[in-house]
Amino acid sequence: MERLIVEGGKRLNGEIDVHGAKNSSLPILAASLLYGGQTVLKNCPKLSDVDAAIKILTYLGCTVEREGDTVIINSDHIAQTEIPENLMHEMRSSIVFLGAIISRMGKATLSFPGGCELGPRPIDLHISSLQKLGVDIVEEYGKLCCQATNGLKGCKINLSFPSVGATENILLASVMSKGETIILNAAQEPEIIDLANYLNQRGARIKGAGKSTIVIEGVEKLNSVEYSVMPDRIVAITYLCGAAITGGDVLVNHINTDDIESVLPILEQAGCKLSVYSNKINISGPSIIRPVKNIRTMPYPGFPTDAQAPIMAMLTVASGTSMFVENIFESRYKHVGELTRMGADIKVEGKVAVVEGVKKLYGASVEATDLRGGAALVIAALAAQGVSKINHIYHIDRGYETIEEQFNKLGAKIIRE
Ligand code: UD1
Secondary structure (H helix, E strand, O other), rough: OEEEEEEOOOEEEEEOOOEHHHHHHHHHHHOOOOOOOOOEEEEEOOOHHHHHHHHHHHHHHHEEEOOEEEEEEEEOOOOEEEHHHHHHHHOOOHHHHHHHHHHHHEEEEOOOOOOOOOOOOOEEEEEEHHHOOOOOOEEEOOOOEEEOOHHHHHHHHEOOOHHHHHHHHHHHHHHHOEEEEEEOOOOHHHHHHHHHHHHHHOOOEEEOHHHHHHHHOOOOOOOOEEEEEEOOHHHHHHHHHHHHHHHOOOEEEEEHHHOOOOOHHHHHOOOOOOOOOOOOEEOOOOOOOOOOOOOEEEEOOOOOOOHHHHHHHHHOOOOOEEEEEEOOOOOOHHHHHHHHHHHEEEEEEEEEEEEOOOOOOOOEEEEEEOOOHHHHHHHHHHEEEEEEEEEOOHHHHHHOOOOHHHHOOOOOOEEOO
């Protein structure tokens, strides 16, 4: 099993480019199944989650080629409607294939999804929404068997929570359904806009993506398309945190700075100097990080749950007390135990984590517990005194393209072993 060996204490300096977003590549890859034809997907990151999605597409009957960061999918000949358990378990987001396969084939069979362990991750909103669109769903031997015997019909769906995945599944299932679908309390994340833009470029009629009400008018066909995936906002935040904690000076390129507006004031409160342009940020970290009182994760446009662990790592060495409230996922503090091994002082009670800043972190042998928690350990290790060994880095590889090479370009000293 691979691990990262990080020699801490190197100040980061230089320029770095952010790769394409995992969380919009995955639903767009699923969407490439719709109707048939070709999708040329540019800026598609080389991640193990993307590889898992490509395996699913290939299994279902698509031809898929990758050249650098471009993935070309032809979905003219779909032969399967079932995703086998081993492929489903490679990533949780495989649930997003459900809406796409039903739309294309009228039926789908999936086992329950795998992916990051972030406490119970129910799929009730996905299921009830698809049922409203006309899908019969039964659970048999741990499999979801779904059939739209009379086709998919537009309807009004009021989500009790603005779930990102459920909103994506509704978009995928309704884009070619009969009539109009209205999603109320839809997720407003930038990745939803990216998926809708991709679908609209193929000829779909989706209005309101990025707002809480989305209206989808079903169409009869979709075109082939060439599309470029948006930059990964959480990867951008991870690089910014690495620069901040090492007191570095880094220009982070290829980002939509509007997408991380809720995080920038927190970096500023922590003492970072930011020069913000539309598609890049220059960050200059302080000699001592300042604490940030109150960080509450919320659905977009609030502070993203995916940024909680990286920002927490940065605040472990602040000159005072910071506080987090995690409102989106249960069990999203698994990195806390590992940060503590490195000398951090963090207490968790339910949704709340209180971080007492310490003067120094120390290199230790730690374990990535999930994707963003793993990235948090890398950030902490960059600033720690001595050498850290980060195990279970397959979690990190799900969402970061060669994280060690990226940080090394900025002067870090990280080896993959
Ligand atoms: C997506 C992102 C993930 C991010 C999360 C929140 C992808 C591949 N993953 O995950 O990185 O952390 O959005 O921004 O895009 N819920 C239910 N029932 C459901 C669905 C969700 O109760 O049917 C709950 C979840 O348990 C969780 C909350 O809603 O507590 C948010 O989940 P959701 O927005 O669906 O996140 P994902 O799409 O899984």
